[in-house]
Amino acid sequence: MAATFLVIGLGRFGTNLALRLMDLGNEVLVIDTDEEAVSRIAPHVTQAKIGDCMDEEVLRSLDPSSFDFCFVCISDNFQSSLEITSQLKELGAPMVVSKADKDLHARLLLKIGADEVVFPERDMAMRAAMRFSVNGALDYVELAPGYAIFELDVPDHWAGQALIDLDIRKKWNVNVIGRKENGAILPIGARFVFAADTHIMVAGRPDDVAAMVK
Numbered sequence: 001m002a003a004t005f006l007v008i009g010l011g012r013f014g015t016n017l018a019l020r021l022m023d024l025g026n027e028v029l030v031i032d033t034d035e036e037a038v039s040r041i042a043p044h045v046t047q048a049k050i051g052d053c054m055d056e057e058v059l060r061s062l063d064p065s066s067f068d069f070c071f072v073c074i075s076d077n078f079q080s081s082l083e084i085t086s087q088l089k090e091l092g093a094p095m096v097v098s099k100a101d102k103d104l105h106a107r108l109l110l111k112i113g114a115d116e117v118v119f120p121e122r123d124m125a126m127r128a129a130m131r132f133s134v135n136g137a138l139d140y141v142e143l144a145p146g147y148a149i150f151e152l153d154v155p156d157h158w159a160g161q162a163l164i165d166l167d168i169r170k171k172w173n174v175n176v177i178g179r180k181e182n183g184a185i186l187p188i189g190a191r192f193v194f195a196a197d198t199h200i201m202v203a204g205r206p207d208d209v210a211a212m213v214k
Contacts, residue, residue: 002026006062006070006093008053008084010037013099013120014073018045031062053084065092072098072114078105082112089113134210138199146205151180154198155213164190172212174204 003026007018010032021028022045029047032038042048051058064070070093074081081098088096090113098114100106106117131137136153143149158166168174178185179192180199188200202209 003068004066005029006031006064006067007073008032008071009073009075009099010034010041011073011075013075014071015041017071017073022046029062029067031058053087054080056087059084059087060091064088065094067093069095069097072096075099075101081105082108085109085114086112130206134206135213137209137213140206143203147203148206148209149177149201149203150206150209152200152202152209152213154194154196154200156196158194158198159196160193162191162193163188168202168212172204173208174202174212177201177203 005018005021005026005028007014007021007028007030010018010030014030014032015037018028018030018041027046029049030038030041030045031049031051031053033050033052035050038048038050049062053059053062070088072081072085072088074084081100085096085098095115096113097116097118098109100109100117100119101121106119109117127140130140130142130148134140134150134152136155137150138153139151141149163176168176176188178201179188180186180201185201194200202212204212
């Protein structure tokens with residue numbers, strides 16, 4: 001069953017968030033004071049409204065308690081972000097996620113009711129730093145601090161060799177957990193022989209993965 005999302009604010013983050021949520025099969029209502037921004041996204045979301053959520057009646061009319069998740073994505077007015085976050089919780093929103101740019105903002109948002117806070121720009125910077133620090137990394141997902149899954153191009157010297165012969169876990173403390181083919185992640189056996197164009201999925205500490213592919 002699709003989840004329901006309320007996205008308040010159609011800056012770059014709010015717009016991309018709403019579109020991606022729709023791609024994933026969810027129901028998304030967006031609202032912003034910018035008529036042009038609302039018109040652009042309207043054909044691509046479940047519902048789009050023009051309105052100022054600083055007005056409690058506007059916010060109440062959206063029925064925040066009926067959404068699984070409410071995102072506050074306001075970028076240019078932190079006071080508005082604070083007040084809307086607080087009002088959403090007062091109106092019964094079960095899960096409020098607010099955008100922040102600074103640690104101080106995050107602490108204040110959490111204090112007045114946000115269930116979670118996201119840092120889009122900081123997270124993007126960290127993601128880029130991680131990806132480009134590991135030679136050949138195509139993508140990565142952090143599972144826990146200091147541990148991640150990477151999608152990698154196969155190192156040149158692996159081509160023509162079997163997984164069992166490379167002894168990767170013992171040498172590098174890294175686990176090869178699969179290969180990616182046509183968008184799907186497929187299992188990989190000990191006797192699998194790598195080709196030069198194989199994309200692999202590995203799990204381990206970023207420092208160990210970086211050392212392995214150098």
